[in-house]
Amino acid sequence: MTSLPSSLRTRFLVALSALLLTATLALILIGRLVIYPALLAEEREQAANELDKIERTILHDQRALLAQVTDWATWDDTYAFMQGEHAGYAASNFSQAMFEDMDYQLMLFFTPEGGIHWNAGIDPESGRYASCGHLTGACEWASPLADSVKPLLDPQPKTGVTHIFAEPTPMLAALYPILRTDESGPSMGWLIHVRLLDDRWLEALEARTGRPVDVMPIADGDTRQGLQLDRSDGDRMTISRPLSLQGERAPLRLQSQIPRDSFRTSLTTLRYGLLWTAGLLLVVIALVLVLLERMVLRPLRRFAHFTQQLQHDDESHPFPVELLMRRDEIGTLAREFQALREHQRQQQALLVEISQRDPLTGLANRRLFDERLQRAYDQARIHGKPVAAMMIDVDYFKPYNDHYGHQQGDDCLNRLAECMSQCFSDPDVIVARTGGEEFSILLPGLTAADASHHAETLRTAVESLALPHAAAPVRDIVTISIGLADSMTGNDSPHELMRQADMALYHAKQAGRNRVSKEIMTP
Numbered sequence: 001m002t003s004l005p006s007s008l009r010t011r012f013l014v015a016l017s018a019l020l021l022t023a024t025l026a027l028i029l030i031g032r033l034v035i036y037p038a039l040l041a042e043e044r045e046q047a048a049n050e051l052d053k054i055e056r057t058i059l060h061d062q063r064a065l066l067a068q069v070t071d072w073a074t075w076d077d078t079y080a081f082m083q084g085e086h087a088g089y090a091a092s093n094f095s096q097a098m099f100e101d102m103d104y105q106l107m108l109f110f111t112p113e114g115g116i117h118w119n120a121g122i123d124p125e126s127g128r129y130a131s132c133g134h135l136t137g138a139c140e141w142a143s144p145l146a147d148s149v150k151p152l153l154d155p156q157p158k159t160g161v162t163h164i165f166a167e168p169t170p171m172l173a174a175l176y177p178i179l180r181t182d183e184s185g186p187s188m189g190w191l192i193h194v195r196l197l198d199d200r201w202l203e204a205l206e207a208r209t210g211r212p213v214d215v216m217p218i219a220d221g222d223t224r225q226g227l228q229l230d231r232s233d234g235d236r237m238t239i240s241r242p243l244s245l246q247g248e249r250a251p252l253r254l255q256s257q258i259p260r261d262s263f264r265t266s267l268t269t270l271r272y273g274l275l276w277t278a279g280l281l282l283v284v285i286a287l288v289l290v291l292l293e294r295m296v297l298r299p300l301r302r303f304a305h306f307t308q309q310l311q312h313d314d315e316s317h318p319f320p321v322e323l324l325m326r327r328d329e330i331g332t333l334a335r336e337f338q339a340l341r342e343h344q345r346q347q348q349a350l351l352v353e354i355s356q357r358d359p360l361t362g363l364a365n366r367r368l369f370d371e372r373l374q375r376a377y378d379q380a381r382i383h384g385k386p387v388a389a390m391m392i393d394v395d396y397f398k399p400y401n402d403h404y405g406h407q408q409g410d411d412c413l414n415r416l417a418e419c420m421s422q423c424f425s426d427p428d429v430i431v432a433r434t435g436g437e438e439f440s441i442l443l444p445g446l447t448a449a450d451a452s453h454h455a456e457t458l459r460t461a462v463e464s465l466a467l468p469h470a471a472a473p474v475r476d477i478v479t480i481s482i483g484l485a486d487s488m489t490g491n492d493s494p495h496e497l498m499r500q501a502d503m504a505l506y507h508a509k510q511a512g513r514n515r516v517s518k519e520i521m522t523p
């Protein structure tokens with residue numbers, strides 16, 4: 001019997017399990033090394049796109065502010081105001097409501113020399129509106145803002161400028177030289193609009209972009225470049241990068257947050273995909289094992305069991321029909337095996353036949369005769385029946401050989417064997433060639449008295465053959481001498497019976513040959 005660890009079933013199980021493990025590991029590695037990094041990269045790209053979108057909105061805001069400051073700065077009334085000719089300009093054009101509506105924090109009118117001509121705006125601290133020709137008193141709050149934006153003033157202004165400032169507070173400024181409406185000069189100075197990037201502005205930006213936005217000054221020690229992603233919160237990702245508009249880098253950091261839904265969904269899909277694939281592999285492998293068991297292993301075990309039965313049990317055990325009927329390789333193997341077995345059986349039968357037959361005459365040989373004699377004795381002992389035996393010797397056979405040659409001697413022996421077989425056609429009677437020119441006949445169930453008639457018949461039958469024997473001293477034909485003996489109950493031995501028959505034969509020879517002599521055994 002095949003031991004369990006080395007059985008095909010175990011080996012297939014181990015091999016397929018190893019395959020499953022390898023495939024699962026490969027899937028995990030593909031997920032970790034290829035798909036997961038790709039998802040992170042996709043998320044990074046999404047973050048960059050979001051910040052680009054916010055920057056575009058700020059840029060749009062910046063351009064709008066520049067357009068507005070351009071309108072104001074190229075208005076004849078403003079020009080006249082800067083020339084000191086429009087006394088009611090400030091009172092009629094500036095008001096808290098106007099600043100709130102336009103979302104301006106401050107308007108600064110600079111003279112061509114860079115001095116303050118007028119300023120108006122809403123103090124972010126107090127929320128109070130002020131409009132003055134100086135930066136003191138009610139307008140003092142605007143002084144730091146004016147200092148910050150002053151570097152924008154160009155000695156020879158031609159076009160508008162926008163800029164984002166971090167100090168003293170994050171703000172957007174747009175500047176345009178003050179010209180007549182037809183933009184003829186000379187310039188009467190500069191007009192600057194300031195819009196604070198405060199909470200209100202951030203809220204408006206959030207409403208437009210759909211994302212929470214923060215704009216903060218870059219701290220001194222903050223050297224972080226490019227896009228920064230903070231994934232510490234599983235649900236949302238904080239994204240930031242230095243704010244840059246039209247290639248100009250502002251000292252501000254733009255920060256926002258985006259949900260990680262897409263990433264998490266992809267990750268969950270990936271995990272499910274891996275699980276399903278591994279599960280599917282498991283099912284496939286289980287199915288392969290089941291099919292293997294049904295199609296290959298079970299029939300092979302049946303085959304092996306059958307061959308073991310042949311060895312230990314029963315040679316005549318029938319071959320399993322279901323194996324012979326199969327149309328696959330196992331069926332071919334079974335049929336080949338069956339054919340081989342049949343051939344072997346025939347060879348064996350032939351060997352048995354050869355081992356029990358006399359090659360010259362085809363009669364039973366001594367081995368078969370002895371075997372049958374012993375069996376007849378056993379039966380006789382059981383049933384209390386007699387057994388008779390004849391010993392037959394060809395008379396003067398040496399002279400026959402010498403005269404006619406060995407080959408003709410063989411032919412003569414064959415003719416005699418044929419004659420004996422014809423005389424004793426009963427299947428219970430065994431006619432054997434037990435020596436060179438010596439034959440023995442076993443007659444179960446007969447006494448020597450009963451058998452003497454058969455012996456006599458045989459002797460005359462041989463005589464009737466009239467085989468010429470020119471070298472015989474008495475008759476010129478081949479004759480035989482027969483010694484006859486019996487055992488009445490089979491209580492003596494087969495050897496003794498044959499010894500008696502041999503003695504009877506001796507007597508027949510002594511008495512002149514061509515006769516039957518009978519030796520009766522004493523029970």
Ligand SMILES: Nc1nc2c(ncn2[C@@H]2O[C@H](COP(=O)(O)OP(=O)(O)OP(=O)(O)O)[C@@H](O)[C@H]2O)c(=O)[nH]1
Pocket residue numbers: 393394395396397398399401405406407408409410413435436437509513
């Ligand atoms: N042709 C042939 N001769 C055989 C065979 N076996 C034995 N013989 C011969 O049979 C002869 C037997 O002779 P013997 O037993 O001496 O006696 P016999 O000449 O038959 O004389 P008696 O038996 O006394 O009548 C021998 O010459 C053997 O060579 C055989 O298979 N073929």
